[in-house]
Amino acid sequence: MIEAVGLAKRFGPVEAVSDVTFTAGAGRVTGLVGPNGAGKSTTLRMLLGLVTPDAGTATFGGTPYRELLAPGSTVGAVLDIAAAHPASTARGHLATVAALAGHARVRIDQVIDTVDLRSFADRRVKGFSTGMRQRLALATALLGDPAVLVLDEPSNGLDPAGIVWLRTFVRDFAASGRTVLVSSHVLTDLEHSVDDLVLIDRGRTTWTGSLAEFTAHGTTLEQAFLALTTKELTP
Numbered sequence: 001m002i003e004a005v006g007l008a009k010r011f012g013p014v015e016a017v018s019d020v021t022f023t024a025g026a027g028r029v030t031g032l033v034g035p036n037g038a039g040k041s042t043t044l045r046m047l048l049g050l051v052t053p054d055a056g057t058a059t060f061g062g063t064p065y066r067e068l069l070a071p072g073s074t075v076g077a078v079l080d081i082a083a084a085h086p087a088s089t090a091r092g093h094l095a096t097v098a099a100l101a102g103h104a105r106v107r108i109d110q111v112i113d114t115v116d117l118r119s120f121a122d123r124r125v126k127g128f129s130t131g132m133r134q135r136l137a138l139a140t141a142l143l144g145d146p147a148v149l150v151l152d153e154p155s156n157g158l159d160p161a162g163i164v165w166l167r168t169f170v171r172d173f174a175a176s177g178r179t180v181l182v183s184s185h186v187l188t189d190l191e192h193s194v195d196d197l198v199l200i201d202r203g204r205t206t207w208t209g210s211l212a213e214f215t216a217h218g219t220t221l222e223q224a225f226l227a228l229t230t231k232e233l234t235p
């Protein structure tokens with residue numbers, strides 16, 4: 001389980017995150033949703049120990065990321081898709097990461113199959129489309145066979161078939177008892193993939209609960225989201 005309590009982070013004059021509190025449970029897909037600049041990426045970076053919070057705590061099963069004994073096989077994350085060397089092939093990149101992190105070599109072919117990148121696994125990364133890069137980044141995150149997956153705007157750059165594929169992938173991942181936290185600035189991107197929603201606006205969590213509770217008031221997702229982010233109505 002992922003637990004964030006009272007997270008806050010200021011960058012100079014910018015209060016990126018002021019009060020973010022939520023949990024993401026095992027066996028569930030949790031969507032972190034909010035408009036551009038709401039503080040989603042900063043929140044995910046604090047969870048992963050890449051940004052030190054000014055206040056609050058972020059833990060995985062009670063342990064902060066930096067104190068996990070085997071972080072690579074506990075949490076897989078895709079925050080940024082530009083990590084592979086342009087001259088390496090997808091397979092070469094996966095082999096390098098697996099060697100550095102001490103993951104079994106057999107995982108390389110397994111993740112290539114999992115994310116369906118076999119047809120371009122031996123091509124150089126510099127010629128990859130955004131969707132191919134997304135799949136490679138996801139494959140890299142899965143090398144350690146993690147129990148938790150954290151994805152920042154994973155559907156960016158995916159075509160409709162890729163979006164359906166990703167949705168099925170995260171649902172299956174959670175159905176095996178694992179935890180998925182996925183961000184998006186487009187709520188409708190997530191309506192077919194999440195169990196729970198965490199809404200974030202101007203650095204604060206404004207609503208948390210199940211997708212079913214969110215739409216229980218007879219409004220559409222879009223109406224409920226706009227109402228919460230503009231604070232004109234409460235669904």
Ligand SMILES: Nc1ncnc2c1ncn2[C@@H]1O[C@H](COP(=O)(O)OP(=O)(O)OP(=O)(O)O)[C@@H](O)[C@H]1O
Pocket residue numbers: 011014015016017034035036037038039040041042043185
């Ligand atoms: N390293 C940084 N230095 C200065 N300001 C930052 C930094 N990182 C984020 N910010 C600011 O913090 C705020 C929140 O940014 P963040 O990237 O977390 O938002 P987001 O919800 O991920 O947005 P988007 O949907 O556009 O990805 C923004 O005002 C952003 O400009």
Ligand SMILES: [Mg+2]
Pocket residue numbers: 040041042152
């Ligand atoms: Mg972001």
